[in-house]
Amino acid sequence: MTYFYIKALHIIFIITWFSGMFYIPRLFIYNTEANEKTGVEKEVLQKQFSIMMKRLWLGITWPSAILTLIFGTWMGFLYGGIPQWLMIKLCFVVALYAYHFSLQKIYSLQMKGIFKYTSQQLRVWNEVATIFLIAIVMLAVVKQGMSLVWGLAGLVLFIVILMSAIKIYKQLRK
Template identity: 60%
Template sequence: MYAYLKALHIIFVVTWFAGLFYMPRLFIYATEAGNKPDHERDILRGQFAIMMRRLWYGITWPSAILTLVLGTWVMLNGHWDKILFDANGRWLLLKLIFVVFLYVYHFTLHHIFGQEMKGIFTYSSNQLRIWNEVATIFLVAIVMLVVVKESISLLYGFLGLVGLIAVLMMAIKVYKRSREKRA
């Protein structure tokens, strides 16, 4: 039974991340639609709103809830809760801290979603591109902790994460420059 729970947990983590990766893209598209003529803008934003609602309520939220339920179940059935505060469980404690912040990120996306559904577009497309990469950082950190567990050096893990953030920020800047040249 444990293996099935773990497999389902991983499946819903994947579908949750799919929503977390695609939702900010839809925010970006809806924001950029504001630069179109009124008629075209209204059609595009209407279509993006439909896509956002379906993605958010049909995939992302259910996956977030099932990830949490199944993850807790896996932790209790695998008796991982017994080592959580031991030296051998430090990786799990760090992972759970990242997971808590991932849920905070999820709620920030929910806030942006709510704003955009009301026609309030607070963030620029570039700000949303940066915010889109936050899910990548969480994914890398969580997967690395789960796969390499206690063999990962906290210092090297932190430096690797900082390096990833630097690469992502540079990539966003390069993309922005290339878009500006094309415009």
């Protein structure tokens, strides 16, 4: 019984963590584009985006990442073993935390007024969380019913389609 409550809390914090990781790069993009403006417009926009980024990152995203880790680890102890599908999923989760730390670096730079990446680069980086979401959810739900080869092939195909869509969108914006 306890396992299901812990699992529910784990899922809730996964959702809020991903919400933050989906939205923070959008704020990075808007802040980067605001940096290209001049005068009062630039000042007002960047002040507002800084407030929004700080509240989202420190108030929602970071606490959710920590609570996801706590409840996920707790679930692992209650589950009692680590099947092969879970080991693969955990590899994606470790990579997801690496992505989270890359967002932390961008956040820290932008809060200092340093804009290392273009808005187009940030648009591509914005989609990385989607790739992780698909891989992790498919592994958690389908488990042993999915072939590793077909699963990876499907993920690669999705990435190709996603990157193509980003290129097409860039062309349409021009």
